[in-house]
Amino acid sequence: MLKELWNDAEGGFHPASAPDFLPESALREVQLRRLRAVVSRAYENVELFRSRLNDRRLTPASIRSLEDIRELPFTIKADLRDTYPFGLFASPMTDVVRLHASSGTTGKPIVVAYTREDVEVWSEVMARTLACCSLHRGDIVQNAYGYGLFTGGLGAHYGAEALGATVIPISGGNTDRQIMLLRDFGATALCCTPSYFTHLVERAGELDVDLRELPLRVGVFGAEPWSDGMREHIEAQAGIKAFDIYGLSEIIGPGVASECSQHEGLHVFEDHFYPEIIDPETGEALPDGAEGELVLTTLSKRAMPMIRYRTRDITSIITEPCGCGRTVRRIRRIGRRSDDMIIIRGVNVYPSQVEAALLTVEGTLPHYQIILTRDQGLDQMTVEVEVTAEVFSDKVRALEEVRARIAQAIEHILGIRVALRLVAPRSIERSQGKAKRVIDRRAG
Template sequence: MYWQKEYETMPREQLEDLQIERLKQTAQRVYDNVPFYRNSFDNLGLIPGDIKSLDDLQKLPFTTKQDLRDNYPFGLFAVPMDEVVRIHASSGTTGKPTVVGYTRDDITNWSDLMARALVITGGTTCDVVQNAYGYGLFTGGMGVHYGAERLGATVVPISGGNTARQIMLMRDFGTTILTCTPSYALFLGEEIINAGLDPRDLKLKAGIFGAEPWSERMRAQLEAKLNIMALDIYGLSEVMGPGVSMECPEKKGMHIFEDHFIAEIIDPETAKPLPYGEPGELVLTSLTKQALPIIRYRTRDITVLHEDKCGCGRTFVRMQRVTGRTDDMLIIRGVNVFPSQIESVLLEFGDTEPHYLLVVDRKGTLDDLEIWVEISDKFFSDKVRALEDLEKRLKARILSILGISARIKLVEPRTIPRSEGKAKRVMDKREL
């Protein structure tokens, strides 16, 4: 039922016709019901009737996270509160959170899209989905949960943490699909081995990992440690939650569910649109949201869109894995650096583990970067000269790839704290 072929393989012309009709309806909805958008349209001398084609999308105003904060809590809702059946809010920000609301139809659509995402991984009613995303105001846990139930799979709503119990239930319940952050999945893989278990003896077949950037090399680690197919998922609470896009087994990017969202790439500095294949900031417009329809939301996520047809047969555009966020980006001695770039370099070396911490400080007027890297058990007991050689090779590779020098600090296995949610990769002392 949730292999929605009529939408997922829809010819582009037909899909674009559907998008423009839904965009017109969304523009009218926000203009009629959200004072913030009415004022934004009026300031641009724009009315919903001016939207006649997808090219006209660029006429519409951007929405930012600050706009949601400024209209806290319910100022951007397009329906009365008696139609709102659920509220979520962002986590991990200072000050006021960004608040999002859902009507009953919004929850139904979200559940459908998450069921669609699970089907892409091969999910069926016979699967046991162990959901280790956090429940609560964070959208991850509830989004996956409702999607798995909509599919008809069996859900284990364990949430994050309590790793020993996670492993026990994974084994006893016959979990087949694991959903959590990639950093926590990696930790689970390590702990399964430390518990004397062989991942091949578990029934796990796939993992859906999102909520933080990760690399192809981390995919290789996850698939090896857990004996699974590891796939990426993307979403954000301001637009809906998880299920905005999902990677298929071709592993060539995440299909954006374009019957519900329009994606653009813009230059983060100039806000000008960029063509397919060019890296830039992802901008999303919702097409079916009722409680909180959102127009041209600047996600701050850096990615690339590809329009060429995928081997799986889906015609939706694909977004590459997010390489970082414009507001999480480190600027070190004038060089833009994303933690995921450093992760890719570290994972080239077989003697290190995919656990690291970037410590940024300021020595006088100059930024200083020190990279803490865990080394493997087998390598830790090696000779001092070998450790020194590894440090030099890592430092040279970082300089070659990123164009900046960094000090390398090799630390013992399991020294860097593990995360049961989003991994903390950066300690920026310049802000303290």
């Protein structure tokens, strides 16, 4: 796996990146071969998958082309819960070298497994991810994703090592220490969630540390949706290039897709993860370019193959050639998840819409939180927005105007009335991982 490392700061690509540049015909050939193998493997070893195929009178031999994947049944998150903990494993425990788990929002977590080969593939796709983010051997990577059951920490760690970069495995949290090490060790790249990075930028300001003067040049941000406005803010404040990366534990963890230097969508490492877009209502496959729910099939996963896993993430596939030269297709940045959707008085609302409204008024993105309550059977939405130095004034009238402008902007985008409360700076809890934007206090 660890081939000779010849990538360096002069810009050579890591050999692991070679599949990113495969000619299309070769790529499709690899995909079909791997798809047939993974379907066979799941059919032979996973009871749930076998019975679903049998119900449809399908066998692995039914897969003769890539298009035939559309005949296969979906896998959904509930399947992982229903078979908790090990029901979807396709390998005996003697071949499983690692377990991870994601924090299910309700009750039991989702458990995922890796064989030694799976860990190698994961390291490879994370090395390709970091290479996409312009990192090389010689870069110092401060990895502030949480180490532990969460896949972010170890995923980025193995990828950075496979790339030949230097890893600082600091894990999440302890922001003052993060800032001290950024300065003392001179990391050139930082991996964390975008919301944690905005918190770090804020704290650095309080400590009078100008991140723009540090060697830090790249931010590798993932695990939650973030807007282009937030990117501009982060890049200006910290003097870095911010890259969006995408992944999910059920598929492998981080390393499914990554932005490149062009910042126009994320390249899917589709020799390992086959992407489809479907209509989330009907399940119908949609053509390239159409927006819908992303469905992924793990083409090479051994311990826990996922066939047509519904991610709940809304995006579309970009087929046009990318300026960076990679041939693997791209997905648009994920602005929302189909299950992020809040329904208030019959209106569909996404947190990203609130974010967009805040950006239009303030120019930067303040910390905010959406609180849902129910008053006499009627849903109420309150948006709490922290007062920033940019909008704060000694005059009551000026603050009331800001409040009204933000409320108007949100109502304009959402089409419903919302209550808007200005709250004290730092009063909204800062996440060390994924930001908690919505608090639903509607009982029942």
